[in-house]
């Protein structure tokens with residue numbers, strides 16, 4: 001069994017939870033500019049589940065994702081990744097946890113232009129001084145359909161192909177959880193559908209856990225469940241969403257905003 005470098009900080013928590021927040025509150029600024037971006041949000045992201053986070057602009061989606069992924073620190077409340085309580089980690093341990101346990105896919109592809117697709121995919125592992133698990137890597141590369149393009153540089157790839165490289169990079173370290181922040185925001189609908197299909201497959205075929213922030217009901221339709229935030233609070237949840245049901249739910253927010 002491999003030693004868990006985070007074991008000293010491990011807590012007893014429910015098995016099967018990839019990440020969770022408890023009473024997570026995040027306040028930005030102070031005085032006149034004080035904004036409560038998250039107000040006591042408690043949520044669990046179960047292993048092997050694809051969750052979409054939705055809600056009106058400014059409701060706290062990105063803040064929730066950033067806190068859950070250890071990119072931002074809570075004002076109060078707690079965040080766990082697996083059994084690790086993030087507040088117990090120092091900066092170095094937090095960096096290590098993000099590198100080893102979490103994958104990220106952002107709206108901007110964030111690839112290094114001078115590196116090939118393969119080099120971009122394995123860069124986080126190279127930085128960590130880890131050798132890729134070749135079998136896993138082959139599986140991931142085949143899944144995203146990049147086997148024939150591993151020697152290409154980003155400029156030689158379409159936007160959709162670049163985002164596929166980013167998805168493969170996010171999965172390369174076999175992370176417990178992959179966070180996506182509007183991963184299809186820069187793609188046309190066909191390329192977006194492909195990337196969403198790969199995120200879905202990484203849950204179904206590769207057993208990963210995916211959490212995605214999106215504005216798009218069609219994108220949310222790929223998830224197993226959608227959670228809705230409003231004014232920094234968790235207000236609703238939908239399992240087995242369809243784009244139409246998600247759209248109807250989003251319209252309810254609009255109606256309330258206009259009549260409230």
Ligand SMILES: Nc1ncnc2c1ncn2[C@@H]1O[C@H](COP(=O)(O)OP(=O)(O)OP(=O)(O)O)[C@@H](O)[C@H]1O
Nearest residue numbers: 028029035036037056057058059060061062063064
């Ligand atoms: N660094 C910051 N400093 C001050 N206020 C911030 C900061 N980051 C976010 N906020 C505020 O916190 C609230 C939540 O922002 P957040 O970006 O999480 O919302 P969002 O739902 O992701 O929005 P969008 O859908 O527009 O991206 C907003 O009112 C925002 O203006």
